[in-house]
Amino acid sequence: MAGAQAPSPTLLGGRPLAHAHNAYPEDGQWSDRIDRALALPQRPLVIEQDLALSGAQQSVVSHDAELSGSEPTLEQHFFARVRPIVERAIQAGDSWDRPLLVLHLDFKTNQRAHHRAVWDLLVRHESWLTTVPSGGGALKRGPLLVLTENGEDQERDFTEWANAHGSFLLFGSIPSAVLASSDDAAERARILRSATPDVLVPSRATTYRRWVNFSWGAVEEGGPSRAGAWTAEDRARLVSLVDRAHQQGLLVRFYTLNGHSAAANRGWTASYNFGSLDAVRQRWHAAIDTGVDLIATDQPGELTAVLQTAARPAAKPW
16 A cells, blocks of 8 residues: 655645536436536536446446446547547647546446456556656646545555556545444434544545545535535534545545436436525535535536636645
């Protein structure tokens, strides 16, 4: 495992960003999600792709581990789509004090073969990537930053291949906190909301681990669909989690903050819905004000509009 280090230099510009959640088709619908994400007036653009391993041993974009066979590969759906954007920027001689694009990988299957398929894909696109020597050191900045989570054996596999290759090509989140278990959903929600920041963020950044990933249930018990009025206590809880993550040298992401009517739903998960734009805008403003790095939503256009007009804190060194 890579060793601990001081807080990393600014990876994303040090300001809150809209994170386009699940920007891929589902059940043959919503094929415009990635195009809508790529059209956002934000740099870097932050786009999530959920992944599963196909029978052909390719990484395909899918919300579920069980596949129909019609799913596009990650290379087709993301890399081919962004190639003109990246190559145009490289040819223009743009600098990469922050990336142009952030690709967030959410592995739904964690076979070693799947990890290898993604690693090999990244090697083929290494000239695009933000990387770091496997033994630690300064970032080599590129137009694309790749983040992954902490799925089973990811750190083991990606560290092994990084050591052989000489560089990390992607960066994981810290391991999840160890919390008391319960068969009761309401009790699990209470346990998460009552866990202290040092329990929820137990470790520091390393060469490989660069971020921490929270459901909104860590702030408001039960998450968006169970939330009541936004309170000063909720805000203090959010501040405590963001501050702890940043003190540990980590970027922090919260998911998934939506607010819409049933008629406006475009295939989004019910438990992520605060029920109205007014309700979710309160949380978006709170996340912006407190310095959340990645604010995940299925409504990134609406959030980007808020970000453009919100008074945001000064850029921070994480």
